[in-house]
Amino acid sequence: MRSASTRPRRIGFLYPGSPDREFDDWRQRFLEALKKFAWVEGSNIFIEWRFAEFDRTLYAPLAADLVRVKVDALLAAGTPLTRALQQATGAVPIVTGVGDPVGSGFAKNLAKPGGNITGLSWSLREKARKQVGLLLEMVPTVQTLLILRSPRYGDISELNRCLERVARESGTKAEVRTVESFAEVEAALGRFAGLMTGAACVYGHGSFQFDTSKLAETAIRHRVATVCDERFAVEAGCLMSYNLHHPDQAQRFASLTDQVLRGVSPAEIPFELPTKSEFVINRRTAGSLGLLISPELLLRADAVID
Structure with a gap:
């Protein structure tokens, strides 16, 4: 020192x-x-x-x-x-x-x-590539990628463009949805109820006007896989997070x-x-969604929440 x-x-x-x-x-x-x-x-x-x-x-x-x-x-x-x-x-x-x-x-x-x-x-493109890649690896049936953010969260237009580009290259459609109330989240995720054709990238948990656990519970109920920026969101019940360490x-x-x-x-x-980056996955949430985490994916995870 x-x-x-x-x-x-x-x-x-x-x-x-x-x-x-x-x-x-x-x-x-x-x-x-x-x-x-x-x-x-x-x-x-x-x-x-x-x-x-x-x-x-x-x-x-x-x-x-x-x-x-x-x-x-x-x-x-x-x-x-x-x-x-x-x-x-x-x-x-x-x-x-x-x-x-x-x-x-x-x-x-x-x-x-x-x-x-x-x-x-x-690299926002690398972050987008990793997050979208993890969702598609967990749920190959995904056809639509929702990008959910709060209007109070900072400008993520550059990240949105990267996510849209990566989704398009992966044969998936991306939709940016600005949500503030819990009712708006319910409506956004409810479109895919039980179909396993939708997944969501979620940003700005701290700026939502409801607990992250409510979003996680809703996503599980509608069988929508989620990837987030922060580990605490996975601890609250979201499926995965990937971000800088x-x-x-x-x-x-x-x-x-x-x-x-x-x-x-x-x-x-x-x-x-x-x-360094950090990848965290919630094994209990995966089970609730009816998803099987491959041994290879478990080995790549920096932390597994049970």
């Missing part, structure tokens, strides 16, 4: 939602990772947390507020939040995670960003934050690509 700078530092963290279980889990991992670089919250580093509560109109004012309190670095994830921070400052270092930093105008290239933004870059992601965010706090310019810090 290296010694952190003697001058206390202050960083700003902009989050799209509310301080829910998903956020708290990531926050704890991030703080533990910071300790490995000798940064201890409340001692030599202070963090200004800002929550947009799934209201995108708050992104810009919250970003401006963080710049106003004179933080030494800014953190966020996702293109809309990063855009808000970029528009708020061209001087404060920004550590972020986005799908296409070059195409989004955050970096000149991945190896040498050239501005005040660096971070993690992940959160502990690894937190460690990388901490490492990049440490570098900029020690004076390394973001312009010189390469965007990093993910090396």
Whole structure:
């Protein structure tokens, strides 16, 4: 462990939602990772947390507020939040995670960003390919892929395009459905009741106005397989999740934050690509759907929920 700078530092963290279980889990991992670089919250580093509560109109004012309190670095994830921070400052270092930093105008290239933004870059197409592939492997009879999201969730239009493209290449039709109430979820999933011809990719669990367990129960009742971003959704009864490995992601965010706090310019810090992902499957849900998990798929799973 290296010694952190003697001058206390202050960083700003902009989050799209509310301080829910998903956020708290990531926050704890991030703080533990910071300790490995000798940064201890409340001692030599202070963090200004800002929550947009799934209201995108708050992104810009919250970003401006963080710049106003004179933080030494800014953190966020996702293109809309990063855009808000970029528009708020061209001087404060920004550590972020986005799908296409070059195409989004955050970096000149991945190896040498050239501005005040660096971070993690992940392939949304690869994520879409994995999630759709898992659904089709579990349920070969799927003809329609539902992409369910809350209107309060962040912009996932880029991911939608990737999912639609991957579904089309797999011979499956994709439908994007924005759902907010439980009745809308019931209607979206009820079309496929008992047919096993529909499956759903679900995003933004924390922003739905009902518990994830209710969505999972409805999907099981209508025999619709689900794949999600977060492990907690599988623990709540959804079939599968596939996403970046959160502990690894937190460690990388901490490492990049440490570098900029020690004076390394973001312009010189390469965007990093993910090396770890996490695939979780719920064996009980699979049984309730009448699905058999192959031994090969079980071996590929990082965790199996019973």
